[in-house]
Amino acid sequence: MAPEHPFEPKIVGFLCNWCSYAGADLAGTSRARYPQNLRIIRVPCSGRVDPLFVVKAFQDGADGVMVLGCHPGDCHYQQGNYFAQRRYALMHRLLEFTGLEPERLFVEWVSASEGKKFADVTTAFTDKIRALGPSPLKRKRAVGQPSPEEVLA
């Protein structure tokens, strides 16, 4: 019998090309450690991340989704992150209302110079998701993961 594998979360990160993607780069070049669970998707701006990307990521197997953008006022396109802020403030509450644990969606501002912060928030988020367990929105549930109906019963 093979030993049972401990749960390792899949994290999808939508990273702004102009700040947090460069921040992730800096984390790498400065040899800061961050978990391998993160799958990075480079986007031109946090305002590009349609909240439906997040729903789709959850359904297609993500246990947690991070959206990292530039600090307010620092957007390469002047205003993209302001729109993103409003969108995610609402989307977060809607996903929470439809039954997702609020911790699974994480929106933060990380600049290109904050390699350390990038490593820190990624590590903290991954640890939190590891403790939470597999996401209930997955199309294919993990082995032994109960369906929403079974949770209620």
Place this chain on the structure above:
Amino acid sequence: MSGQKSERVESGTADPARPTMEAQIREAARAYLEDGAVSCVIGYERGPRGNVRPAFIYEADDVDRLVWGADCNLNLVTYVHNWKQPLGRGQPVPTVAIVARPCDARAVNLLIHEQQIQRDKVKVIGLTCAGTEINGQPRLACQYCDERVPVVYDVLIEAEGEVTAAVEADAYEDIAEMESWTPAERLAYWASEFDRCIRCYACRQACPGCYCFECVAEQVDPHWTSIALELPEKHFFHVMRAFHLAGRCVGCDACEAVCPMDIPLSKLNRKLAKEVEAMFGYRTGDDPETAPPLTTFDPQEQLRL
């Protein structure tokens, strides 16, 4: 944009024996059609089995088909989308008149803001609404509705009796209760509700705010979601629709009224309306100028993400 009462209705209100709302609607529709001011009057009529359905009245002789009753729970502003284009090459955009309850009138303001309709191309026959019913029960939206006179109208149809707006019910009572559940309980609740969905898109068709030429639910490139009748697809569809209406939903509950599977869709919309109200102090359709919150921003604000 303030409404203007027509002479006809004012003389009607002065009359001690006030004509019924139905008679007033017919009168207003007749006046518009006889003037040639509108190409069509969109109102309610009764079908052969007694159920209420939308009526499209083109001739003054047909105005007696128009009815008004507590079971008129559709939002007729939806049909204005069929009248946005000129009827033929070189012709002007047609003018239509619609019978609108206070909640529907908010959708008129929304569509004016979104440049879907022009104010002078839509004549609003506003109803002094005492609330409508769904399946013979008073609708939830109407039980806490604090608005009895539309925000925008050209002709105001006055109620026969006194219509009071003093409703002391908490509009978000059921939402607050659901918020106190655990995430797993909410997920199970929505799983059981969404599971019934047959993806007929009646909610989308009934909604005045859903007017995309190509809906995300049916788009093939990019292929957002498959046509499968599975829970993830249904979940995606309803979350998508609720989010696209965030800050735009007027709360007419037409989606819930037309849902053949009785899915409580208004809960999603009211949850977002509650958050929008708390975060941005915005209510849809107060006036045609104010932008819905997701189409604008305030650099100063710090929202909890």
